[in-house]
Amino acid sequence: EVQLVESGGGLVQPGGSLRLSCAASGLTFRNSAMSWVRQAPGKGLEWVSLISGSGDSTYYADSVRGRFTISRDNSKNTLYVLLSSLRAEDTAIYYCAHVDTGTITFDYWGQGALVTVSS
Amino acid sequence: EIVMTQSPATLSVSPGESATLSCRASQSLGTNLAWYQQTPGQAPRLLIFGASSRATGIPARFSGSGSGAEFTLTISSLQSEDFAVYYCQQYTHWPLTFGGGTKVEIK
Numbered sequence: 001e002v003q004l005v006e007s008g009g010g011l012v013q014p015g016g017s018l019r020l021s022c023a024a025s026g027l028t029f030r031n032s033a034m035s036w037v038r039q040a041p042g043k044g045l046e047w048v049s050l051i052s053g054s055g056d057s058t059y060y061a062d063s064v065r066g067r068f069t070i071s072r073d074n075s076k077n078t079l080y081v082l083l084s085s086l087r088a089e090d091t092a093i094y095y096c097a098h099v100d101t102g103t104i105t106f107d108y109w110g111q112g113a114l115v116t117v118s119s
Numbered sequence: 120e121i122v123m124t125q126s127p128a129t130l131s132v133s134p135g136e137s138a139t140l141s142c143r144a145s146q147s148l149g150t151n152l153a154w155y156q157q158t159p160g161q162a163p164r165l166l167i168f169g170a171s172s173r174a175t176g177i178p179a180r181f182s183g184s185g186s187g188a189e190f191t192l193t194i195s196s197l198q199s200e201d202f203a204v205y206y207c208q209q210y211t212h213w214p215l216t217f218g219g220g221t222k223v224e225i226k
Contacts (some may be wrong), residue, residue, distance in 0.1 A: 022221040039162075044215040044217060044218070044219050044220045045155070045157075045208075045220075046205050046217065047208075047215040047216065049215065050215070057122060059214070060178060060214075061137060061214045062120070062147035062214065095162055095163075100131055100165070100168065102150075103151070103153070103168050103169065103210060104210035104215060105163060105165055105168045105208065105210060106153075106155075106163070106208075107165045107174060107175075109163060109164070110162065111162060112162060
């Protein structure tokens with residue numbers, strides 16, 4: 001059974017930083033592209049970032065490029081995202097998601113980590 | 120950026136009836152379109168990929184159709200667990216984008 005478990009969410013001040021982690025199990029992690037998708041309170045889904053299985057290729061939404069950094073440690077089966085220069089509009093539940101091989105769709109999701117940006 | 124527009128925003132349906140949800144893209148996607156279901160407090164669940172292929176474990180009452188810029192998700196004989204918010208997602212162009220969602224509520 002595939003399991004994705006996010007951690008690291010919390011309250012952070014505007015301009016601050018936070019690192020989220022996503023521990024994966026039940027899949028061959030090093031072969032899996034992974035992604036972060038977020039959802040602001042009461043709003044829809046917004047794709048944030050994606051990283052290839054090797055970590056060599058990364059992609060970002062325009063709204064976070066230059067502020068967020070996606071990375072992975074295949075020896076630990078863990079995905080990360082470093083959130084920097086945070087703004088109030090970054091407040092959201094951040095979901096870790098496995099990218100289906102052959103498409104760029106999200107077939108497994110974590111339960112999400114809430115990030116609140118407020119002073 | 121490709122803009123995904125879903126309609127209607129809210130659909131009121133009685134249990135046992137069918138529901139038809141629409142998703143329109145600002146550019147042609149071929150068939151690179153997925154549908155997700157999200158119930159309150161839960162993560163989204165992949166329903167459809169490739170515009171019409173059901174994901175693993177998805178009941179046959181969910182069907183997708185369309186190509187290019189116009190897509191449809193049909194849910195036949197709605198069950199209680201189908202009342203949820205549905206999102207479409209394109210994966211032809213970067214950045215990946217989602218529609219704003221359609222809420223299917225009990226009539």
